[in-house]
Amino acid sequence: MKDRMPRLRAFLRDPRAQAVLLAAYTALSAAGLAFAGLSILWFLLLLVSLLLLYYSDLPRRVKWVWAGVVVAVLLPVCASNGSSYESFMEVATQMGIYVAMAVGLNVVVGFAGLLDLGFIAFFALGAYTYAIFFSDQANHVIAGHHFPLSGDLFWLCLPVGLFVAALFGVLLGLPVLRVKGDYLAIVTLGFGEIIRIIFNNLDKPVNITNGAIGISSVQAPRFFGISLSFPHQFYYLVLVLLAIVLYAVQRLEHSRVGRAWKAVREDEIAAQAMGVPLVRTKLVAFAVGASFSGLMGVVFAAKQAFIDPTSFTMLESITILVMVILGGMGSLPGVVVGACLVTLLNIQLMPELTNWLNTLTTAGVINFPSALSPAKMQRLIFGIILILFAVFRPQGMIPAKTRRYDDAVLSRLAAEWRETASGVRRDGGRPTAPGYTSGHAAGQEGAKEGASL
C-alpha cells in the first residue's frame, strides 16, 4: 500500500489521465441525465464535472473548450431527451443569470471588500432600461408613436443597460465611498430601496414605469430574423454573456486594478500608502459589479417579457449575497458554485418540496401547516446560512486562492536580472528594457496557483 500510493498520486497528476477520468465521469453523468429519472440530481452531477475540470491540470485553453462543449452541447442535448426540456432550460437560464450577478457582486464584496446590500438595484436599472423602450411604455414620455423598438435592437440595448448600471454604480459610489465599510452597507441598502420605491411610484406625474402594475408585453429579442422566445434560446444567449463575464473577471482579478482591489480589501491605509488611489479603485469595482448586473437585467426583462417592482426587493439582494458568502468571497469557482446551489434551492428544490408536502397534506397523510411551507422559508434558510458561514467558515465552501510566486523561480529571476543590470551598468546605462521584460514574462510563467496560506 505504501509504495502504491505515490504511484497513484503521480497517475492522478498526469493531465492525460485526468482528461480520461474526467471524460468518463462527464459521460456517465450526461448519460444519467439523458436516460435516468431524477434529472436534477444528474444535472448537478454534470455541473460538478465542470468543477473537477477547473481543478484539473489541463491547459487553460483545453479547459475553456471542454467546458464550452459540456454546457453548450452536452447539457442541452442530454436534457432534450426528457419531457421537461424547456423547464430544464428555464432553470439553467435562471442559473446563468444569477451566476453572472453573483460574479458581479463578488467583484464588489469579494475582491474590493465593500459590502453592497442594494445590488439588485442595478439589475432593476438594466431590466427597466430594456422594458421601457421595448414596450409601448415609452410612448407615454416621448411623443410620436416610435415604440416599442424592434427586437433587433436588443443587441444594442445590452451595452446600453450595462452602461446605465455602471453609471449609477459610479453615481452612488461617488458620495458614498468616502464612508467606512458598515456605513456603506446601510447606504447601499437604502439605495436599493430608493430605486425600488421610485420604480414603484413613477407612474405619475409622467407614466414612466407604470408603477406597481409593471410593464407587460415587452418585445422579444430578434436574432437574424428569429424571434427569441423559448427558454433554450435564452439559455444560449445567457451562456455567451456568462462566458464573456467570467473571462472578463478572470482577467481583471490578476490585473493591476484587481490587485489594487485586494490591497484595498486587506488594508485601506496600507494600500493608500503604497500609492493605490482609493476612491478610483473602489469606484471601478462598483462600476464593474453593477455593469454585469445591468447586463443581466436586460436579459431578464427580455426573457420574462414582463417586469414589476416585486422582482427587485431587498430579499433578492440578500439572495445574491448569500451566493457569494456560501461559495466563498473572492473565489470565482466558489461563487459560481454558490450561485448554482442557491438558485436550485430557490426555484427547484423548495417549490418541489412544498408541492410534495402539500400533496401529503391533501391526501391526509400528515397535517402540515402552510405557514411552515419551505417555499416561504427563504429568509430563515438564508439567515441560517449567513450566520453559520460567518461564524464557522467565513472563507466559504471553496476558499479563494491567492496567487503565489515560486521562491526558487523568483530568486533565479532576480539573479538573472542582477546579472543583466551589472552588465548594462558597466556600459554606463540603466538596466535595459529587454532584460526586464523577459524577467517579467518568466515571472508570469513561474506564477503558480498555490494553496492559500
Next chain:
Amino acid sequence: MRVIAQTLQSLPQVLVDGVTLGAVYATVALGYTMVYGILELINFAHGEIFMSGAFIGTAILLVLNGAGWLAHLPKLLVLLLTMLVAMALTGLLGMGIERVAYRPLRNAPRLIPLISAIGVSFVLQDVVRFIAEWRTGNYIVTGVTLYGSEVNFGSVTVKSNALFVLGAAVVMMAGLDLFVRKTKWGTAMRAVAQDKDTAALMSINVNRVIALTFFMGSALGGATGVLFAQQYGTIDPYIGFILGLKAFTAAVLGGIGNIRGAMFGGFVIGILEMFASAELGPLTGGVLGAEYKDVFAFLILIAVLLFKPEGLFGQAVKEKV
C-alpha cells in the same frame, strides 16, 4: 400662497404626530448607538428586536383579552406589566444574539459580523412570521388597543396612547442617560467604549459589560415595540427593517455613539417624515406623494455621511493606524 397657508394650518398636527413617531425612532436609535459606541458594530438585528417586542406585547394582550381578564384589570397596570415582560424577553434575546452571532466574531474582519447580523435579522423575521402565521393564519396581526380614545385640541387630534409613547420614551431616555453617567456599570460601559483592553486591565469584565449593553439596548427596543403596536394597531414581521434603518439614520444624524444625539436625531427624523408624508403632495402640486417619505430618511442619511459624518453632536474620530 394658499399652499403655504394650508401647510401652516396643518403644521400643529404634523408636529404632534411627528414627535410621537420621533419618540419611537429615538428609543430605537438608542439601541443602535449603544452597541455601536461599544463594539463599533451596526446591529442590523436591532430593528427585528423591536419587532419582536411588538409581537410579544401584542401576544400577551391578545391572550389576556381572550381569557377575558383584560376588562377586569387596570389598564395602566396591564400596559406596564406587558412592557416589563417584553423588555425582559427582548433583552435576553439581544444578549443571546450577541453571544451566538457577534462574540465569536469580535476579532474577525469588519465585514464578517455585519453578515452574521443580517443573517440574524432574517432568521428573526421568519421565526416571528412563522409563529404569527401558525397561530392566526395571517402574519399581519391586529392587536388590542388599550388607550384608543382620541382627544381634540382645536384642529389637532391626539391619541391618548401617544402620551404614553412620549412619556415612556422620555422616562427611558432620561433613565438611560442617568445610568450611563452616574452608576458604576455606566462608568464601566463608557470605559469599555473608549478602550476595551485598558478597561479589561482595570478589572472590568468586558464581556459582561457588552452583554449588559445588548440587554439594555434590546430592552429599550422591545418596550418601544409594545408602544408602537399600541399606537399604530397593526404589525407585521417586516416592520422592524425599515424602521430600524430610519432609527439608525437618527443615530447617525445625532452622532453615532452619542446617546443624547440619538434622541435628538430621532425627533428630527420623526418630524421630517411626518411633514413629508403630510405636505409633500400639496407642496409639489401632487407630483410627489406620501409614498416618497421613506426616500427622505435615506437622503438625510447620505447627506449627513457626506457633509458631517461625525453627526451633529459627535466628535470626529481620527483613525488610528
